[in-house]
Amino acid sequence: MILVLKSFLDFLLPRFCFNCSTKLTPRESLFCSSCRFKIARVSPERLAREFERKFEADKLISGFRSLYLFETGGAVQNAIHQMKYGNVFLIGSILGKSVARELKEYIEEWNADFVAPVPIHKLRRAERGYNQSFYLARGIASESGIKFMPRLIKRKRYTSTQTTLNLAERKLNVKDAFLFNRRKDVAGKVIILVDDVITTGSTISECAKILLDNGALRIYALSAALAE
Ligand SMILES: [Zn+2]
Structure with a gap:
């Protein structure tokens, strides 16, 4: 956006x-x-190192990028927290665009057909009002010019929050939690899966497995932040 217009918008709506x-x-x-x-x-x-640790063994994810390091009490945590609980859905879109701009060369290299968010269960969406990864993925899609495909996968089970679980427990927690949307066709497609924070990678791996089982060619993982 041109700077004059931005200045004018800032005047109307300070950011x-x-x-x-x-x-x-x-x-x-x-x-x-x-x-x-x-x-x-x-x-x-x-x-x-993280790719090796999280994704190498399963061979489901072909590549992985994350922009920021998630630090407790840090700026990224504040932003993501606001996006999750403060109902600031716009932040997802701004953050998504920034991720896509900064990681442009890698995203272009992946040569993907679709950008898709990791889904949340409709009950959790009802609680929160929205899926923050949806807005993040939409921002990434719009900035990179790759087609946005928000409803490839559904979450069929309401999984408990993962924050207190270890890797093995997380894997079990998300196992069979997702369902492919039969009305969509992913055969031969390269897909970038987007999540706000990647921790163990178990959620994104489970989604990747479903897409690959349904004919997708390759899956890449992209997140705004990387957590321990
Ligand atoms: Zn500041």
Whole structure:
């Protein structure tokens, strides 16, 4: 968007840093420059290590990228927390666009047909009002020009929150929790699956398995943040 228009919109609707709440300049989005500078990025070495740890053995995910390191009490946690519980759905879209811009070269290399969010159960969506990964994936799709396919998979079981579970428990928790949408065709397609935070990778792997079982060619995993 051109800067003049952005300045005008800022005048009408001031935007604030999602971490420290200072007013953003027209050139800033999501975080102010000083917060953005402090946010830890995931290094290529760390990504390679995490790929090995989370996805190598299952051979379901062909590649994996994550932009920020999720630190307890950090700016990314604040932003994602607001997106999840503060009903700030717009942040998902802004964050998605920023992820797509910053990881452009990798996303282009994947040569994907679809961008799809990891689904949440309709009961949880009713609780929260929306699926934050939906807006994140939509932002990524719109910035990268790849087709947005939000309803490829459904969550059939209401799984309990994963935050207190270890890897083995998480795997069990999401096993058979998803269902392929039979009205969709993914045969031969390359799909980027999007989640807000990737921790063990068990949720995204389970979704990838369903898409591959239904004929998808390759699945890539993309998230705004990477957690321990
Ligand atoms: Zn700030």
